[in-house]
Amino acid sequence: MAKSPVQFRLNGSDRATFVDPGDNLLTTLRRGLNEFGPKYGCGQGACGVCTVLIDGEPHLSCLTLAVACEGRHVETVSGMADGPNLHPLQTAFMDNFAAQCGFCTPGMLMAARALLERNPNPTREDVIEAIAGNICRCTGYEPIIAAILAAAGNRSQRQA
Amino acid sequence: MALDVRVATSMAEAAGILAADQRTRLLSGGTLVMRDVNEGRFLDGTLLRLTDPAYRQINASGARVELGAGATMAMVLANRDLAFLHPVARAVGGPAIRQMATIGGNLFAETPYGDFAVALLALDAQVMVQSGYGSARAIAIEEFLNARERGGAGLVTAVQFAKPQNAADFRFRKISRVKPKGISVMSIAAHLPNSGSRITQARVAYGAMAPTPVRARGVERALEGKPLDAASVQAAKAAALEGTRPATDAIATEWYRREVMPVHLGRLLAGEGR
Ligand SMILES: Cc1cc2nc3c(=O)[nH]c(=O)nc-3n(C[C@H](O)[C@H](O)[C@H](O)COP(=O)(O)OP(=O)(O)OC[C@H]3O[C@@H](n4cnc5c(N)ncnc54)[C@H](O)[C@@H]3O)c2cc1C
Ligand code: FES
Ligand code: FES
Numbered sequence: 445m446a447k448s449p450v451q452f453r454l455n456g457s458d459r460a461t462f463v464d465p466g467d468n469l470l471t472t473l474r475r476g477l478n479e480f481g482p483k484y485g486c487g488q489g490a491c492g493v494c495t496v497l498i499d500g501e502p503h504l505s506c507l508t509l510a511v512a513c514e515g516r517h518v519e520t521v522s523g524m525a526d527g528p529n530l531h532p533l534q535t536a537f538m539d540n541f542a543a544q545c546g547f548c549t550p551g552m553l554m555a556a557r558a559l560l561e562r563n564p565n566p567t568r569e570d571v572i573e574a575i576a577g578n579i580c581r582c583t584g585y586e587p588i589i590a591a592i593l594a595a596a597g598n599r600s601q602r603q604a
Numbered sequence: 605m606a607l608d609v610r611v612a613t614s615m616a617e618a619a620g621i622l623a624a625d626q627r628t629r630l631l632s633g634g635t636l637v638m639r640d641v642n643e644g645r646f647l648d649g650t651l652l653r654l655t656d657p658a659y660r661q662i663n664a665s666g667a668r669v670e671l672g673a674g675a676t677m678a679m680v681l682a683n684r685d686l687a688f689l690h691p692v693a694r695a696v697g698g699p700a701i702r703q704m705a706t707i708g709g710n711l712f713a714e715t716p717y718g719d720f721a722v723a724l725l726a727l728d729a730q731v732m733v734q735s736g737y738g739s740a741r742a743i744a745i746e747e748f749l750n751a752r753e754r755g756g757a758g759l760v761t762a763v764q765f766a767k768p769q770n771a772a773d774f775r776f777r778k779i780s781r782v783k784p785k786g787i788s789v790m791s792i793a794a795h796l797p798n799s800g801s802r803i804t805q806a807r808v809a810y811g812a813m814a815p816t817p818v819r820a821r822g823v824e825r826a827l828e829g830k831p832l833d834a835a836s837v838q839a840a841k842a843a844a845l846e847g848t849r850p851a852t853d854a855i856a857t858e859w860y861r862r863e864v865m866p867v868h869l870g871r872l873l874a875g876e877g878r
Contacts, residue, residue, distance in 0.1 A: 448609070466607035466641050466651065487642040489635055495700055501678070502700040507638040509631060511609055512653060555699065576785035577698020 452513045454479060455523025463510045470494045470505035473520065481520035481550050485579075492578030495551040496520050502558040504577075521550035524557065533557060536595035537588070544582035551578045556592045566596055607641065608650045618654045619734040619759040628652050630759065632674055633704040635697070636713060659761065662686070669767050673708025673732075673760040677720070680707075688771040692723040692793070695778040698785045708760045711745075712752065716788045716812040716855055721749065723776055725809035725817045726793035729765040733758050749816040773797050777872045778811075779864070781855070788812045789856045790865060792872050796832065803827045803836075808869075813848040813861060822846030823869065837873045841866040 447462035454477065461476040470487075473479040473496075485491035487506045494505040497519040505518075524531040533556050536542070543549045552575060559566055559574035566574070571592045572585075580588060610628070612618035622628055627649035631637050640646040659674035664685035671680070680686050680693040681702065696705055696719055710720040711731065724745050731748040734740040735758030742764070743751075768774045775794045780786030791811035796803050806827040808820040822843030830836040850861035871877070 464607070465609040468638060468642060488639050489697075489701060492698065492700065501703045503703055504635075504700045506642060507635050507704065509609065509634060509638065509651065509653070512631075512634075558699065573784050574699055577700050 448511055450511050450514055452515060453517040455519055456517075465511065467510045468506050469496070469503075469508040469510045469513055469518065472510040473505060473518070479520055479522060481522040482554075483547055483550055485547070490579070491548075491551075492555065492575075493548055493551040495554040495578065497554055497558055500558070500561065502555055502577075519554075521553050524553060531557070532598050533560070533592065533595045536591040536598070540587050540591035540594055542583060542587040542591035548578060548580040548582075552580065552588055556595070559592070560596055560599065564596060564599055566593070568593065607647060609653065610650055611653045611655060614656050615654065615659060615734060615740075615759060615761050616737050618652060618656070619761075620737045621650075621652055622759055623736040625650060630654065630708075632706040632709040633676060635701055635705050636709060636717075654759075661762075664767070667767055668764060670762050670764045671707050672762050673711075674706050676707075677702035677705050685767075688768055688774045689723060692720055692776045695719050695776070695791070707763060711748070711760060711763075715815055715851065716790075716853065718811055718817050719778055719788060719791045721745070722791045722809045722811035722817040723774075723793040724763055724765065725749070725819060726776075726795045726807045727765040727768070727774070728795070728807055729763045731760055732762040732764065734761050735759070746819060749818075752816060768795060769797060775872050775875075777868060779868050787855050790850075790861055790868065792865075792869055794872060796827065798832070801831050802829055803832060804829070808840075810848065810865070812855075813850045813865060815849065815851070818847060820844065820847065820869075827873075832873060834874075837870055840873055841870045844869045 450463050451460040463472050482496055482505050483493040485493035489504050489507045495502050496505045499516050533553055555575050555578050571589050631651045631653055659672050661672040662675050663670040677693040677696045680689055696702055729745045730742040731745050732740040733743050740761045773796050778791040779789045788811055790813055793809045795807040797805055806824045808823045809817055810820055811817050823840045826839040826843045827836055844866040850858045852858045
């Protein structure tokens, strides 16, 4: 089967590649575009480690057909920092020891980012709900919840 | 042979393609289809994408609601006219799944999935099905679900139902072991319109209590014409298991599902917490 071209914005830059028709976005990012931010966990939608933002909303890249991303904006953890300046969520994850092995972290950060863009002042329940599709085997979730709440607090303090 | 992707720009075109080729599967949100692709269960055939904006349209401002089959759970959650359905849409997976999962796909999701379909069954929805290039015809959701296993249903374009006159008449509860996200041990939806404080046209539906979502006819009979009081709730609980055929799966045993269904039904009807 012939490969198909696909073009989309990736973290603000136009990118193009060729994919097999049934390729998912995760494979396309990792194998075709050397974008290793999103991880491959289950390939079934169950772990959330492949979460990316598509046009600002969280999607599971393992369950997204690559050709369906034509013309859309895909954002991964690699695009979160502004040059050497980490995103407040990234800083909060470090400060709150919210990563151990770090495997879930790219997906957690993307889920958290989607939440804070929609709701800058989330409650603890909002945070739990936002990361409900993301599995972490190491931290027990509490440091992650604390980090996201801390990042939200810092953001609202900066805006005040 | 390999996998192919086609794009249809209108619902008629999509229905025509699906009717002409048994090896074509519609990719709606893709949350279940892509799993099959990733795991090599769907290697040889065509994935059909449908870009018709009408497929995703929601019309909910009037007394009759129409949800395009391509509308997602997130779109339901963003619609204020559909507030009574928000607990149902919120019960489906985590936020990323809800962004992708569609109403049409949920009608085909195998047990223990299909939580939204359970709500649609309690709302007496009509499923609009287009087979080939003709126009869509309405099929009662119960008939649609009974026929689902036989396959070849065509394209589901939309679902339609009357909006509950009073949002409090509609109740939904998903019972799962992992909170806030987790697969259903079971789900229950009830639409209990009342006139003069007596229930008329009671509809109660279960998920994960049979191979497809099913109506709880014994419960409906027990409630019909009665006020929602301790006696009718007790009678409903006694009839809770009529017509059920729960399975044993990774989430729960058949025995457990039978044991706890009357308890959760009783709490739902009595308006109690979990
Ligand atoms: C991690 C995870 C968690 C989940 N949690 C839940 C949950 O809590 N509750 C729940 O109910 N479900 C859950 N699901 C299942 C699923 O995501 C939903 O049921 C969803 O609504 C399916 O919709 P979809 O558009 O993604 O389906 P798709 O994968 O696009 O399609 C599913 C099937 O239906 C067919 N189909 C889809 N739309 C149409 C149409 N319009 N006409 C004809 N055929 C059609 C497809 O060809 C395919 O065979 C979960 C799935 C995953 C991966
Ligand atoms: S790899 Fe995508 S959800 Fe697990
Ligand atoms: S830090 Fe190891 S899985 Fe979350």
